């Protein structure tokens with residue numbers, strides 16, 4: 001294709017893979033738990049029938065995601081995800097062990113987290129008592145592979161806490177502070193949702209214009225900033241920073257919130273005859 005200015009533009013390809021965050025983009029509350037709503041199950045099955053694969057990419061751990069997906073299968077989901085990306089660090093199939101490239105990535109990620117998190121936790125140790133009261137920390141996870149805190153997701157509490165953590169962690173190489181609602185977590189900069197997605201795409205020989213990524217929170221920005229996937233979107237009730245990142249990357253902020261916004265994006269980018277620009281081809 002040549003534009004009027006004579007500049008050659010490569011035509012956008014068809015989307016072959018959709019990567020979706022879970023909370024805020026795909027799930028609805030179900031009592032104390034969450035589930036994938038029926039309309040979403042139908043849309044995923046339709047993708048599957050048209051040869052488009054999908055994956056999850058969530059901060060939830062593998063077992064959590066597997067339980068949600070097994071329930072969806074009982075409720076009619078036939079198109080199970082090709083891969084489950086979890087903890088913002090790892091990739092696995094729902095069943096079996098997955099590709100050798102995924103296992104190698106996971107082993108390296110695990111090792112780097114086990115070296116990284118003790119350094120983070122050592123840097124934070126002297127501050128924790130004060131933070132527990134000044135930021136009303138509701139939960140703290142200080143484990144071998146995880147440093148994360150839950151603070152009230154009201155006002156600017158999570159943002160202020162994340163900013164203070166970032167300052168303290170300047171002394172720790174590669175430390176990045178990520179937010180997801182009231183959760184504030186620390187990861188090394190070579191991990192995160194965008195990096196895991198890039199690994200998955202390499203292993204499946206997917207180009208950036210063949211992938212649609214959808215998310216709603218700050219920890220999704222690394223897969224929504226246009227650096228990994230060309231086609232990106234978020235629901236209308238995504239975090240303001242996420243909407244800006246999506247628009248800056250030429251993506252789409254849906255008109256509807258939550259999973260309804262995701263359904264809208266699936267129709268726009270993956271409906272019959274659509275290319276990854278979201279236009280009819």
Ligand SMILES: [Mg+2]
Pocket residue numbers: 021022023024025215216217
């Ligand atoms: Mg989310």
